[in-house]
Amino acid sequence: MVTLGAGAWRGAISKGEQAREIAAGKTLISAYLSNAAENDGQLMVAHYEGRSPEIDGQEVTLPDGTRLTGGSLHRYPYRLSPYFDYKIDGVILINENKKQVSKAFAGSMREYGTSLCPAFGINYYFVGGYKVDNQFSAEQLQETAIRTVQVPSRRRCSF
Numbered sequence: 001m002v003t004l005g006a007g008a009w010r011g012a013i014s015k016g017e018q019a020r021e022i023a024a025g026k027t028l029i030s031a032y033l034s035n036a037a038e039n040d041g042q043l044m045v046a047h048y049e050g051r052s053p054e055i056d057g058q059e060v061t062l063p064d065g066t067r068l069t070g071g072s073l074h075r076y077p078y079r080l081s082p083y084f085d086y087k088i089d090g091v092i093l094i095n096e097n098k099k100q101v102s103k104a105f106a107g108s109m110r111e112y113g114t115s116l117c118p119a120f121g122i123n124y125y126f127v128g129g130y131k132v133d134n135q136f137s138a139e140q141l142q143e144t145a146i147r148t149v150q151v152p153s154r155r156r157c158s159f
Contacts (some may be wrong), residue, residue, distance in 0.1 A: 021095065025120055028080070044080070092114055104117075
């Protein structure tokens, strides 16, 4: 009886986690499409590498007063956060991912870790793009056309 109860409990937890992931995915997609709608249909650049004048001057202030600039904004999570009321927990960080990021990136590194390892990633070679020194290079565009879906080796989020 105890084993059956524990199994049913794990099943309920699993269903709850699945429901949270589906809700987070829907929220994230809605935010991404809202951003595109506000920008004449242009998809948001998913990642910037190096000098990026179009975002380097931006700042995001989270509800707790934390002010983010620079590297944390070079990746999409915090640039999309205004579209879901800055609810990072529950949209960008969910379930096991939230625990892993909190453990791996403690204290002041949490925001950086959140931008680096969100629960749902964007394959920036195919969606929105990847800019190096604020430019889409001809090499990158050619590489994008032939690349299979993969995560670049410099992005490490294995826990």
